[in-house]
Every structure is written in structure tokens, then in C-alpha cells.
Amino acid sequence: MSRTPQEIFQSYVYAGAMTRNADALAECFTEDGILEAPLMPAGAAFPQRLVGREEIRTAMAAYYARSEAKADRPPNVEKSAYVLHTTADPDVFIAEIDTVFDGDEGQEDRAVSLVQIVRVRDGRIARLRDYFAPDLMS
Template sequence: MTKTSGADAGRTPREVLDLYHRAMREMAADDLADLYAEDGTHEFPFTTPGFPGRFEGREAVRAGYRAAWGASPLRMVEIADVVVHEAAEAGTLVGEHVAVVESARGERFAVPGLLVVRVRDGLIARMRDYMDALAVGRAGASIASKSPAAAS
């Protein structure tokens, strides 16, 4: 179990968001989860069928992202168009971004997203993740329609 270290406590919310984006780019579930407080939550307000509405606790974040990224036919290429807005509440940021993902066939898809992150002692206490589920669905549908199983 990871405990808050002195290095964690000294991180600013912007640094945490930068590390979060790096973990996303690398699809590194452990690095991502280690950015969360032990009791941190990750919420998906725009729920999609078959995907939970939230992960409660660092280890649930770890398990959820390991499963999601491990099963994904897409790989992350880049996080682009990042814009960060400081919120009035201390330790809170709003980050806009576009995740660029690629299929095994080399097709690229843009998935816009918005993150509202609350950082406490250098770790994520609460993340609200508003990703464009329709863009994810379009990418998945394109891959499924071109698979050998779909042709039979």
C-alpha cells in the first residue's frame, strides 16, 4: 500500500495533473493509481454500459484501469490541446484535453475530455472524468466493423 510521501505532499495540483496525463499516455495503471489518496475517488458522470460510474479508493482505480486498458484494442498516442483552469476552491483544477487513440490498424480517433480534479496533500482526493463516450463508441464500432468476425 502506497503512503503519502513528503514528495507527494509537495506536489501542486498542476504537477499532479501533468503526471496524470503522463500515466494516461503510457496507459500505466499503477502510475495513475499511485497519484490517488488511499480514499480517493474517480467518478465518470457520463456513464456507459458495462463501465462503472465510479472507482472508490486507490486500489479500485488501479484494478479498474488495469482491466480497462488491458482489454482495450486501442492504444494512447497523445494527450493534446491541454488547457488548465484554476478553480476558486483551493487544490481544484479543471483540465480540458483531447486523447488521441490509435487502433491496431493505425486508425486514429480523438476523444475529448474534461477532468475536474481535487488534490489534497499532493494526491488526488476526487476526480470527475467527463470523457466523450460517443467518441469512444465510434472508435470501438469502427474497429468492430472491420474485424474478421464482423465480416463472417
Template sequence: MTDSHADIYGRYLHAGAISRDPDAFAELFTEDGVYEAPLLPEDGPLPRRLTGRAAIRGGIGAFQQGEPGEVDPSRSGFVLHGTADPDVFIAETDAVVGGAAIALVQIFRLREGRIASLRDYFTPALMDGTATPHR
């Protein structure tokens, strides 16, 4: 049985934002998976592109250690959108991270139940500390 988009996104959300477990996060990707955040500054705390599980594990792990912001699930939410391609879905997320409101749009491309490619578009202010505090 193939996992639903909601199942995959739920595991992604838990590994990346709740438990902040870079090993579990990386295991969601194919061996050659790609994580991209094209809106990030070139010299930001997270590389714009990470290719392969080892690079994803290391990059996300380093980012999480340097950015202690915790997600407030009670003030965060998401909507998933399917596409004509059953291996592609889009997540729209509004979250409160470290007390700041952020917005994200993520495009997931799957292969055999794992993330082959993830393009992560999020509030650049999250990286430079200018994100607006949530009230």
C-alpha cells in the first residue's frame, strides 16, 4: 500500500519541525534526493541546495543546531494540494516558529514513497531574524 500525501507530509513535519531529527528527516528522501530552498541568501545558515541523504542530514542537522526556533503546533496549520501527477503535491503552511509567524509553500516530488525532490519556499525573514512576532 502506498502512503498518502498526508502520511508523507506528517512524517516530514514531525521529523523536521517537531522532533527536529535530521536522521529521520533525511530518511524521508530517496538516496539521491534533493532539498532546495531557492529564496535563501547564498551565504545563509542553510545551503540553497542539498543533494543526497548525507548532505541533507548534515545540512538540516547543522541548521537545526544553529536555529533553536520551536514550532508552536497549536498556532500552525497546513493545507495539502494534489496535482495531476500523483507523485507531486504542494503544501501551504502557516506556522509560528520561535514566536514569529512564517509562511511556506513546498513542492514535493515523490519516487517509490520517498521524497525525490523538495522545493521549499519560505519567508526569508526567518533566516535573518526579521520575521514578525506572532500575536
């Protein structure tokens, strides 16, 4: 049974942004899946391009371990929102995302907007291009 763009997107977000589970995140991808952040400069903490489920698993586990040390927190689901756009190609959808992170006491919330272009195959992500401001991941 084929999964819908909504199901694929929700499992990806839960595995990555919400639980930071590199194993679950990698399983969202096809064996040869590609995760790209084209706006990231070479050598940045967040990987610019990962090819294959195992490279995604390994690199994202390392990234999550580094960022946990900085006391990153998950997004506030109630304040965040997204819209999925289907395309003429049934294997491609676009996610328009507005993520909100709660501010510390006395500070304003931090809003982050981004766009993801997702190509799927057999109910998994074959290629995900994640467009966000690079300074958000430093």
C-alpha cells in the first residue's frame, strides 16, 4: 500500500525535528535516497549532501549528537504550521514550513521558514532538498 505525501512528510518530521532519531530518519529514505541542503556552505555542521540511507543515518546521528550538546529544543508543534503542495508529478510534493521554537523566559519565540522539495519512490523519500537559511544550523 502506497503512503500519501502527508504520511511520508509526517514520519520524516517526527523522526528528524521532533525526536532527532537518526535511525528512524534514515528509514524514511530509499536505500539510495539523497538528503540535500543546497544552501549550506561546504564544511558546515549540517551536511550539505548525503547519499544513501547509511550515510544519512551516520551523518545525522553525528549532527544530532553535536547539536544536543548545545541544548537545542524541538519545535513547538502548536505554534508551527506547514502546507503540502502536490505537483503534476505524483511522486513529487513541496512542503512549505513555518517552524516556531519557544523563546527562553523573557525572550520572543524564534520563527523559521523553509521549503522542502520531496521526490518519493515506493512510499519512501528518494530525494529531499531542504532550503533554509544556513545560519539556522550553525
